[in-house]
Amino acid sequence: MEPAFPLPRSGPDAFLAAAEPLDEAAAWASLCALAHGGRAAARLRVDPCGTWTSEGGADKGASELLDLYACFLVRRGARPTVFAHLGQSLDGRIATESGESTYITCPANVDHMHRMRALADAVVVGAGTVRHDDPRLTVRRVPGRHPLRVVIDTERRLADHYAVFRDGQAPTLVVCAADRQDRERMGEAEVAPVARRGETIDYEAVVALLAGRGCRRIFVEGGGITVSRFLAQGCLDRLQVAVAPMILGSGRPALQLPPLTALSQALRPPTRIFRMGADVLFDCDMRPSA
Ligand SMILES: NC(=O)c1ccc[n+]([C@@H]2O[C@H](COP(=O)([O-])OP(=O)(O)OC[C@H]3O[C@@H](n4cnc5c(N)ncnc54)[C@H](OP(=O)(O)O)[C@@H]3O)[C@@H](O)[C@H]2O)c1
Structure with missing residues (x-):
């Protein structure tokens, strides 16, 4: 069936050119781009486990964003x-x-x-x-x-x-x-x-x-x-x-x-x-x- 709301393809891995460390705004733009198949201005890689690396480095705000959200880019198989x-x-x-x-x-x-x-x-x-x-x-x-x-x-x-x-x-x-x-x-x-x-x-x-x-x-x-x-x-x-x-x-x-019948089932x-x-x-x- 043709999607009613077609979305661009993307994968969890992407290389994006950058010269400087990522700041928070660039990190967020990169996450959005990787999530939706666009391109961003930073060299960022997210591996299939959700671990991120940035060749130019990342400042504190960017690191915190990537630590929290990079794993949401990873997909395993075709199921959403x-x-x-x-x-x-x-x-x-x-x-x-x-x-x-x-x-x-x-x-x-x-x-x-x-x-x-x-x-x-x-x-x-x-x-x-x-x-x-x-x-x-x-x-x-x-x-x-x-x-x-x-x-x-x-x-x-x-x-x-x-x-x-x-x-x-x-x-x-x-x-x-x-x-x-x-x-x-x-x-x-x-x-x-x-x-x-x-x-x-x-x-x-x-x-x-x-x-x-x-x-x-x-x-x-x-x-x-x-x-x-x-x-x-x-x-x-x-x-x-x-x-x-x-x-x-x-x-x-x-x-x-x-209800559980035993705490061990938690x-x-x-x-x-x-x-x-x-x-x-x-x-x-x-x-x-x-
Ligand atoms: N803090 C948070 O993270 C957060 C997030 C979202 C919402 N909320 C709050 O959570 C409350 C809603 O959550 P919820 O768990 O009660 O329900 P919900 O998960 O939002 O909705 C499902 C429930 O709503 C019932 N329902 C369907 N039509 C309804 C209607 N016209 N009026 C009232 N209920 C209807 C459904 O019944 P059927 O299955 O029979 O249709 C089902 O039991 C709201 O007060 C909202 O403000 C809080």
């Missing part, structure tokens, strides 16, 4: 890479009971989410997030291009007045259960069906649908239920949890998975840790091989 992010309080809440979540994490983490959008070909959110936040899901806080916006609305419960369906700022897809597809468009968005799986939809089918539209990196931005479903169905390659020094004491939970993924302003970001490798 799927990474998710949740910003939570110390007690594991992503929003208040009423759904308020702007902002639990600090501005540096919000910038980070815009960077993740910019490196991705698609940004995915659940219907609950659209209902509560009416997000635009575009890249505004850093230089970069807007990804395809994807809203998972299994039962097609959302009305069509939300910004993502109306503003025309980026292509938008609504994914619903096949038996709930009652129309082909919702505002300016396209409606696409996928098969059901248990009480929800088949999330690997969502990944396959996006792969068919040329998406190689998929960023799942929330909320907790949507990220949990991707994780429970084994569809996440990386999970990022930003923990803010805040206690809500109640509210919407971050991850919700089936997931203990290999994890990288980054300071992000007042918050701490845990970047977890969720691949079974890890």
Whole structure:
């Protein structure tokens, strides 16, 4: 099938000419270029393990960016890479009971989410997030291009007045259960069906649908239920949890998975840790091989 939103080809390795050490702006431009098949002005190499080298060197800001983001350029096989992010309080809440979540994490983490959008070909959110936040899901806080916006609305419960369906700022897809597809468009968005799986939809089918539209990196931005479903169905390659020094004491939970019968069943993924302003970001490798 011809991709509806064609994207240029790129690989994890690239050589780019440069004479001077990379600064933060050049490093970010290089990351975006390598993610989307363009060219940048710096001699940068990212190997298949996500390790970067720059022949001209890199200053502190550039090194920090490359340390965090270079691994997101790496792909293994044809399947898209799927990474998710949740910003939570110390007690594991992503929003208040009423759904308020702007902002639990600090501005540096919000910038980070815009960077993740910019490196991705698609940004995915659940219907609950659209209902509560009416997000635009575009890249505004850093230089970069807007990804395809994807809203998972299994039962097609959302009305069509939300910004993502109306503003025309980026292509938008609504994914619903096949038996709930009652129309082909919702505002300016396209409606696409996928098969059901248990009480929800088949999330690997969502990944396959996006792969068919040329998406190689998929960023799942929330909320907790949507990220949990991707994780429970084994569809996440990386999970990022930003923990803010805040206690809500109640509210919407971050991850919700089936109960364990023994502590030994807990997931203990290999994890990288980054300071992000007042918050701490845990970047977890969720691949079974890890
Ligand atoms: N801190 C963060 O990182 C972060 C990120 C994103 C969002 N949030 C916040 O998290 C909350 C949303 O997350 P979430 O885990 O509750 O849900 P979500 O993952 O965003 O969306 C999925 C859930 O929304 C339900 N849903 C579908 N249509 C709905 C409608 N019209 N009204 C209400 N719910 C609907 C879905 O039910 P069905 O499966 O039956 O359709 C499903 O249970 C919001 O308060 C948002 O502000 C926080």
